[in-house]
Amino acid sequence: xxxxxxxxxxxxxxxxxxxxxxxxxxxxxxxxxxxxxxxxxxxxxxxxxxxxxxxxxxxxxxxxxxxxxxxxxxxxxxxxxxxxxxxxxxxxxxxxxxxxxxxxxxxxxxxxxx
Amino acid sequence: xxxxxxxxxxxxxxxxxxxxxxxxxxxxxxxxxxxxxxxxxxxxxxxxxxxxxxxxxxxxxxxxxxxxxxxxxxxxxxxxxxxxxxxxxxxxxxxxxxxxxxxxxxxxxxx
Numbered sequence: 001x002x003x004x005x006x007x008x009x010x011x012x013x014x015x016x017x018x019x020x021x022x023x024x025x026x027x028x029x030x031x032x033x034x035x036x037x038x039x040x041x042x043x044x045x046x047x048x049x050x051x052x053x054x055x056x057x058x059x060x061x062x063x064x065x066x067x068x069x070x071x072x073x074x075x076x077x078x079x080x081x082x083x084x085x086x087x088x089x090x091x092x093x094x095x096x097x098x099x100x101x102x103x104x105x106x107x108x109x110x111x112x113x114x
Numbered sequence: 115x116x117x118x119x120x121x122x123x124x125x126x127x128x129x130x131x132x133x134x135x136x137x138x139x140x141x142x143x144x145x146x147x148x149x150x151x152x153x154x155x156x157x158x159x160x161x162x163x164x165x166x167x168x169x170x171x172x173x174x175x176x177x178x179x180x181x182x183x184x185x186x187x188x189x190x191x192x193x194x195x196x197x198x199x200x201x202x203x204x205x206x207x208x209x210x211x212x213x214x215x216x217x218x219x220x221x222x223x224x225x
Contacts, residue, residue: 004156035213045157045204045216091156099145099208101170104156 002027002094006105013082014113020067021077021108023092033095034068035102036077040088048090051075079110087112116141118217120205126223127195135190135220139207145169146188147214148180149204157204163188192222200224 003026013019025034036048051059051068059066063083067076079086092105119138127133139146145164149157159172163182182188186207192199202221206214 033213037216042218043202043221044218045206047213047215050213093156097211099147099210099212099214101147101159101162101172102149102157102206102214103159106156107154 002029002032002096002103004092004094004103004105006092006108008108009106010109010111012111012113013079013086015082015084017082018078018080019082019110021079021090021092021110023075023077023105025073025075025092025094027073027094029096031096033097034066034075035093035095036064036066036075037091037093037104038086038088039091039107045091049077082112084112084114086110118143118205118207118215120203120217120220122220123218124221124223126225128225129195129197131195132191132193133195133222135192135203135205135222136187137190137205137207137217138187139205140215143207143209143215144186145208146182146186147206147208148188148190149206150174151202151204151219153201160190195224197224 032053034051038046049061063080089107093102147162148160151157161171166182177193202219204219205217208214
């Protein structure tokens, strides 16, 4: 069974600075998908960024980028130029294929200081 | 274009009762998945429906059941409610080989 571990229960960042959230996972499969979801207090889970394991290039979406290390089974999220609206719970998630069943980590609370 | 919609927003029940939660998928989506998110934890997969059948199931007891209708909307039913069933229930939908989109969830409180 796949597992996802987020070792940072809480992180803080100053507005306009950069923060990195960590995620490791365990699987014996070679093809899979990794995601970072954001869940603000409004509760809706919002997809931030995704990475296909077969792609060596790290995914980037505006201020969000990932560092995908397949051999190390590591998938960290970097948020650049942090904004107050980035404050939320961030979940790392794993899936064998798109729309299959997501396996989530326990989450990291991100606080942004002005 | 409406996203995934769930109802009700919040529900309070007592132990032993039964509850039904509802989900309408995003337009164009045909697959619906349900997740349970306990307070302070990540969501846990309950089950997934496609073509009106349960396609996959997570590690949840038979008290948790569901249904998908011809219009792709879905219901989650929980019988004999326990205090431990208190959680945020999230519905997600997708079409084919696309990532899941989530609704705002239903907060279920058991007294």
